[in-house]
Amino acid sequence: MIRLEKRPQPSRAWSMATPLVAVLATMVMGGLLFATLGKNPVEAIRTIFWEPLFGEFAFYYRPQLLVKGAPLVLIAIGLSLGFRAGIWNIGAEGQYIIGALTGAGVGLAFYPMESWIIFPLMVLAGAFGGWAWAMIPAVLKTRFGTNEILVSLMLVYVAEQLLASMSLGLMKNPEGFGFPGSRNLQQYDSAHNAELIAGTGMHWGVVAALIAVIFSYVLLNRHMLGYHIRLTGEAPRAAKFAGVKPARLILFCLGASGALAGLAGMFEVSGPSGQVSIDFNVGYGFTAIIVAFLGRLHPVGILLAGALMALTYIGGDIAQGNLGLPSAAIQVFQGMLLFFLLALDLLTNYRIAIGKPEVA
Amino acid sequence: MKLTKLLAGAAVALGLAAGGALAQDTTKVGFVYVGPVGDGGWTYEHDQARLAVEKEFGDKVETVYVENVAEGPDAERVITQMALQGADLIFTTSFGYMDPTINVAKKFPNVKFEHATGYKRAENVSTYSARFYEGRAVQGTIAGRMTESNIVGYIGSYPIPEVIRGINSAYIHAKKVNPDVQFKIVWAFTWFDPAKEADAAKVLIEQGADVILQHTDSTAPQAAAQAAGNVITFGQASDMAEYAPKPRVSSIIDNWAPYYIARTKAVMDGTWSSVDTWDGIGPGMVGIGEISDAVPAEVKAEALALKDAMASGEYHPFTGPLKKQDGSDFLAEGETADDGTLAGMNFYVEGIEGSIPE
């Protein structure tokens, strides 16, 4: 008889070991999948995990990991604050879009003036846009008790329509021959979120993500507000007695996650992506939810989880190009990885016991 | 700048630099797709053309592709990846890949790039697109002749020049054969949402349309028309022959194969140069799917005559006199629209009701 016994304390050793075990298990299962698709499994796994980091062209892929991972981490850090307190912002994708629109909007409004002040203004505008978009579910929740999951999710679709409208109308490049999409901010120096050191992939968004990780760590571990967040999530009743004001917490958590998502959108639109276009958003806001949980809502964990997700994206694209794997196989592979990471987390809190349960 | 050097250095080290293909036995051709190859429309047809390239050249060519590549940084990374891995020629098949293609092309001067539907070119970047509006003229003619309610429904994706051009071309030719014709236009505001396309088709049919033209790629409108009964449709992107002979009476087929084969050949022969290609029915880039028996013989003959006139270049679908929707002059008697005007078309011609959303 195999059963689970709760550990008195989460096992530190297992919490370190489970991610490794999960990745190994995914390699085995993923290998089987690739083999059934008629590909060399060892080659496929090596391409996904090894090629971006240490392969022949790693000098190019390593910086790309930062470019791909930074928005994920930045958004996930914000989301994790709310998730810890049981406040569910599912609409980061929408806040990301709005942040990009407001940020780019400020930049485009100044075109073609060159000044050092433009970029900081864009950063502020991006954060404000995301914050304001997240304030809609926050205020509706505190005022009317409306469910924030639903409102924030609905607002994603609204934001997508706004994005399309902006790409086709207000923000359309006047020199673009009528094609949709804004001017390319990469070609507008004052608004360009360029690489800080060329060839490293390090842009302001990466810096912001790292700062967010540190701030969130300090907030959660050293600050009263962080304590309230954790308390509300773990013991809502105790939080009430401790004098936590739920409304304030909701406004803070949704606002912070919105602002960070907005920043991520703004850094993306002014840097790697360059322009507002109909299909600007690529699902970072949703992927970041997974990243937040993979990182167990812990700042450092989120950093690692974001890097891992970025790795599978980049490695997956390489495997597609080199080995002819369909992108669907990569998706299934990513799904497996998530399943194993989440499922094996069990071993941190429980031990598998064999035999009859002790009489309590 | 350092990265550029590094990348260029890597390319040289790999022997991709001098003369490219001449030194190699096989030519490597990369394809970057915006959707899945299983989308049954835009990406599917590009992939069919890739397979045609493989079939044409056999062992002498190696093709690679990456599907579902988002526009923006992902595209730039994937294009770079292909160049690094030794591709000699890379087709980037979505408008949104324009700037990424140009960026990567700067770093790999010896790799040839082909960007679909864009307008930015360079020494090693060509652009290509298809004159789908020629096909729309054929559809418009059939639609104008066949409609009994005089209402033609049109499902648009986004109001971009490509789509507006198609609406205008179809309208001009429907009006020419049927002065009473009226167009009802519905914008789906999505590239891809079969359920919404089905709804849009149903709505148009319910409001009296008995011809449905679509600028979205799914067969959902075909099925809706079939269920409704006496409605005709046209295949879009692919032939959609499974709905022939009715509701689907003809189609516009994206046929990239001849172009892809020719360009691959040019790289092999070392004759590749940067060009701006905008081909229509004549060179075969725009295919007109077989006109089914549901269309009366004289209408079919008329449509085919129009097709031949456009193929031979003796007729241009945008020939004056034409006015814009607001009544201002567009083209004088006998004048034809130049490619610049067509490429950026953002107005309806006279007679179409409603406004283009902005």
Place this chain on the structure above:
Amino acid sequence: MDLSAINPVLLIASLMVAATPLLLAAIGELVVEKSGVLNLGVEGMMIVGAIAGFAAAVETGSPLLGFVAAAIAGALLSLLFVIMTQVALANQVASGLALTLFGLGLSALMGQKYVGVKPPQMGRIDIPVLSDLPVFGRVLFGHDVVLYFGIALTAAVWAVLKYSRVGLILRAVGENHDAAHALGYKVVKIRTLAILFGGACAGLGGAYISLIRVPQWTEGMTAGIGWIALALVVFASWKPWRALLGAYLFGGVTVVQLNLQAAGVAIPVEYLAMSPYLITILVLVILSADKSSAPASLGRSFHASR
């Protein structure tokens, strides 16, 4: 502008079709959530149902067998969620999202052969006299059998939740799993069954899209309907009839906005396209005066040793 072109009878008939996949998936998820489990994998289960149903219908030539296969496939995929959340006690939100990612990939792999294939057609039920009745005939009696099944399922779920012992147990488990456990109910088993039911319903909803509403197979064809279904459950405050109302409202707003466009109403199209979502939010705010809340154990893992 020509509003007279809009035929209200046809509008209602087509909004019923537009609402059915939403309704099927939402009713399934409602039962899952009533048992205290939040499965965000609806989109993934729907799309796997869509391809499984499509493939089965094409291979056997029978749309009905297709629907059966879709339900089984949806349930099988949800079994993965059971293993994750009920056995391995993983976080439900993350597991659900992973399930959607997995399902999207899996469906694309399964569907490679079926692009551009036309499925067998599902006939409408044409009851000779009734469907010819003016107005009501077309709205009430001119649909396919699955649409009626969706409405019947709503009624059945409502009745079971409200009046039967099974419903009582289900709600007890959802409200307070520890108490339910103490009373001797098998929490994990009950939740497992609820999740499987939800998976089957989502599968049916997916197949309704690929076999009736569209009908064709293309990758990613559910295009977010699973997410809307999730939202509907909250919108309905976990009440089956409200889920029906919500599905019709949502489907209705979409169909109405397309109708207004075709009639040439001069409202900017992108704002019309936003309207279903904005109106949902608005209705939600109005309905939030109703204090009936979520099942108390929603989203929390249960382990007997606690």
